[in-house]
Amino acid sequence: MASKKYLNAPFYPYLTLPISLYILEPFSNDKEHTMTDTNDKLLKLRHSTAHVMAEAVLQIFPEAKIAIGPAIENGFYYDFDLPRSLKPEDLEEIEKRMQEIMKAKLDFVKKVVTKDQALEIFKNQPYKLELINELPETEEISTYTQGEFTDLCRGPHVENTRDLNFKAFKLLNVAGAYWRGDEKRPMLQRIYGTAWDNPKDLRAHLDWLKEVEKRDHRRLGKELDLFSLHEEAGPGLVYWHPKGARVRHEIEKFWKNEHYKNGYELLYTPHVGKSWLWETSGHLDFYAEGMYPEMIMDKANYYAKPMNCPFHIMIYKNSMRSYRDLPFRWAELGTVYRYEKSGTLHGLMRVRGFTQDDAHIFCTPDQMESEIIEVLRFSLFFLKSFGFEKIQAYLSTRPEKAVGDPALWKAAEESLKKAIESEKLEYDIDEGGGAFYGPKIDLKIKDAIGRSWQLSTIQFDFNEPERFGMTFVDTDGKEKRPYMIHRALLGSIERFFGVYLEHCAGAFPVWCAPVQVALIPVAEAFNDYAREIETKLKAMDVRVWADLSDDRMNQKIRKAQNEKIPYMLVLGEKEAESKAISLRPRQGEQKNLIPFDDFTQFLMEKITNKDLL
RNA sequence: GCCAGGAUAGCUCAGGGGUAGAGCAGCUCACUCGUAAUGAGCAGGUCGUGCGUUCAAAUCGCAUUCCUGGCUCCA
Numbered sequence: 001m002a003s004k005k006y007l008n009a010p011f012y013p014y015l016t017l018p019i020s021l022y023i024l025e026p027f028s029n030d031k032e033h034t035m036t037d038t039n040d041k042l043l044k045l046r047h048s049t050a051h052v053m054a055e056a057v058l059q060i061f062p063e064a065k066i067a068i069g070p071a072i073e074n075g076f077y078y079d080f081d082l083p084r085s086l087k088p089e090d091l092e093e094i095e096k097r098m099q100e101i102m103k104a105k106l107d108f109v110k111k112v113v114t115k116d117q118a119l120e121i122f123k124n125q126p127y128k129l130e131l132i133n134e135l136p137e138t139e140e141i142s143t144y145t146q147g148e149f150t151d152l153c154r155g156p157h158v159e160n161t162r163d164l165n166f167k168a169f170k171l172l173n174v175a176g177a178y179w180r181g182d183e184k185r186p187m188l189q190r191i192y193g194t195a196w197d198n199p200k201d202l203r204a205h206l207d208w209l210k211e212v213e214k215r216d217h218r219r220l221g222k223e224l225d226l227f228s229l230h231e232e233a234g235p236g237l238v239y240w241h242p243k244g245a246r247v248r249h250e251i252e253k254f255w256k257n258e259h260y261k262n263g264y265e266l267l268y269t270p271h272v273g274k275s276w277l278w279e280t281s282g283h284l285d286f287y288a289e290g291m292y293p294e295m296i297m298d299k300a301n302y303y304a305k306p307m308n309c310p311f312h313i314m315i316y317k318n319s320m321r322s323y324r325d326l327p328f329r330w331a332e333l334g335t336v337y338r339y340e341k342s343g344t345l346h347g348l349m350r351v352r353g354f355t356q357d358d359a360h361i362f363c364t365p366d367q368m369e370s371e372i373i374e375v376l377r378f379s380l381f382f383l384k385s386f387g388f389e390k391i392q393a394y395l396s397t398r399p400e401k402a403v404g405d406p407a408l409w410k411a412a413e414e415s416l417k418k419a420i421e422s423e424k425l426e427y428d429i430d431e432g433g434g435a436f437y438g439p440k441i442d443l444k445i446k447d448a449i450g451r452s453w454q455l456s457t458i459q460f461d462f463n464e465p466e467r468f469g470m471t472f473v474d475t476d477g478k479e480k481r482p483y484m485i486h487r488a489l490l491g492s493i494e495r496f497f498g499v500y501l502e503h504c505a506g507a508f509p510v511w512c513a514p515v516q517v518a519l520i521p522v523a524e525a526f527n528d529y530a531r532e533i534e535t536k537l538k539a540m541d542v543r544v545w546a547d548l549s550d551d552r553m554n555q556k557i558r559k560a561q562n563e564k565i566p567y568m569l570v571l572g573e574k575e576a577e578s579k580a581i582s583l584r585p586r587q588g589e590q591k592n593l594i595p596f597d598d599f600t601q602f603l604m605e606k607i608t609n610k611d612l613l
Numbered sequence: 614g615c616c617a618g619g620a621u622a623g624c625u626c627a628g629g630g631g632u633a634g635a636g637c638a639g640c641u642c643a644c645u646c647g648u649a650a651u652g653a654g655c656a657g658g659u660c661g662u663g664c665g666u667u668c669a670a671a672u673c674g675c676a677u678u679c680c681u682g683g684c685u686c687c688a
Binding site for chain 1 (some may be wrong): 651
């Protein structure tokens with residue numbers, strides 16, 4: 001059931017499987033192209049284009065069964081049950097016929113019909129019949145007809161096919177899709193297309209798609225030699241190459257330092273544990289199919305951990321805890337393993353082994369509110385450190401089936417809301433959208449090309465403290481239940497790395513770039529000077545690469561540029577004489593003959609401030 | 614998991630029933646050159662894996678693994 005659409009969902013710390021909305025809003029700077037601005041005009045136009053496509057498909061396959069064909073973000077689709085599977089060439093034929101239909105200037109004619117009439121009209125269309133029969137009695141049933149094609153549809157539509165610009169749409173791809181998204185129902189063929197008001201907008205959207213492809217983290221990961229995956233060694237398991245590991249190390253170093261600075265302690269816990277843990281936590285009941293299968297050893301069943309929380313709870317329960325000890329803020333870069341269906345694996349975005357930037361906060365009821373506010377502030381600090389300024393919060397509240405006292409839920413929800421408001425974040429409330437064990441806040445960021453990704457999640461848990469019988473001794477000498485909050489800021493390191501890689505298109509800021517400075521001697525005669533500079537920079541912990549190959553200077557620059565190394569230092573006779581360098585930044589203007597000390601000062605500032613360039 | 618497409622040298626890709634091809638990368642040699650590709654040469658795959666059809670398979674068929682695009686967006 002999961003799909004690529006869910007790639008922007010984070011890895012939840014606890015029991016739920018990731019479910020999330022996919023928001024794709026290209027051209028964040030260009031209102032014309034965003035869905036928010038999508039006036040009915042574009043919606044109508046796209047939906048009408050879907051109808052035109054259905055007509056074209058029926059011309060080719062008169063026996064085709066049609067399902068549904070809505071407008072979606074940037075375009076539309078239509079699902080068909082066809083006698084054979086479509087080939088890419090079919091799309092061209094369909095497109096051609098669609099253009100003919102548009103040029104024919106056909107009216108879209110609406111007709112209100114009775115249920116019986118509708119059943120008669122669509123008697124050969126089983127999917128439509130199913131829809132008709134499920135319509136509420138009160139609902140007006142209408143059909144829209146253009147040319148030879150009539151569809152069950154509530155509209156609205158454009159008036160005439162001439163309102164559709166036959167040069168402003170394009171069919172993109174064919175895909176399988178279950179009827180009504182249900183894997184037990186028949187698999188239909190879905191044709192996706194994109195449609196716009198004018199050819200210029202279409203062009204812009206196609207360019208955007210190209211940009212998405214160019215930034216694909218799988219492509220960049222290969223080009224920049226950052227990581228790899230190996231089917232023969234296990235799908236969905238990531239191998240970090242030296243350069244990728246360097247970036248990851250820098251990110252993790254930053255993460256750890258900031259946690260210590262912000263009142264957290266770090267933990268390390270095992271990767272496997274006996275079934276008792278997962279029976280107690282409830283994972284084996286609710287989540288078994290998401291776990292790697294058991295390993296049997298010394299007559300006990302062990303599981304690779306899909307979550308870190310039970311381990312942190314073990315540490316909590318290791319001794320008596322007093323209200324004086326709380327809150328505990330325990331963080332761990334914990335690598336977990338989950339069985340993700342083979343069809344859902346995708347580069348670094350969806351994998352089977354990944355590292356959560358996890359933490360659990362155990363606190364008293366009194367502390368809950370300030371802890372939540374603090375966690376949210378800390379999340380925002382991290383996201384902003386990486387240059388994500390546009391942040392949207394989503395608050396999910398108590399679902400019908402839930403554990404825990406409703407009053408506790410209410411209080412938790414209130415404190416979550418207060419935290420969001422104190423940070424003045426935009427937010428949406430998903431009523432009843434919380435997990436069964438507690439309400440949560442999710443944070444979504446928007447990347448450089450306008451796509452939304454969910455990264456942080458802050459979740460209450462009324463379940464595990466109960467199941468594990470966690471307690472603390474309160475001021476009155478009585479044992480009470482602590483509050484437990486799960487939170488991940490970046491989500492998982494792997495996925496965050498993928499998102500960030502796409503966000504910056506491979507051009508990491510200097511502080512975490514795998515190579516920070518490239519040295520480019522103009523000719524062999526200046527290799528010595530390059531070595532001298534290299535030694536000095538290395539002594540300052542700068543990651544430097546001296547290109548002493550016998551390539552020509554132009555070639556060296558090209559290589560460094562393609563590797564997206566932030567700074568290139570060109571070194572020749574003039575530089576060597578005056579102990580200077582010529583600076584060619586990966587972006588921006590070059591500056592010649594800068595005193596070396598000036599450069600290092602500039603560089604160190606960039607690095608320590610984590611400048612994003 | 615399901616539907617469709619794909620898997621050919623490290624990378625990007627061409628070819629297609631008669632025993633494999635390009636560019637880049639790599640290696641060697643020459644060149645020592647001021648801001649995005651110096652030139653020449655060499656080496657490198659049995660065409661994802663298995664089984665089958667055939668005189669003959671990378672090319673056809675079946676199976677399998679992995680990859681890619683999709684699989685709630687309610688007429």
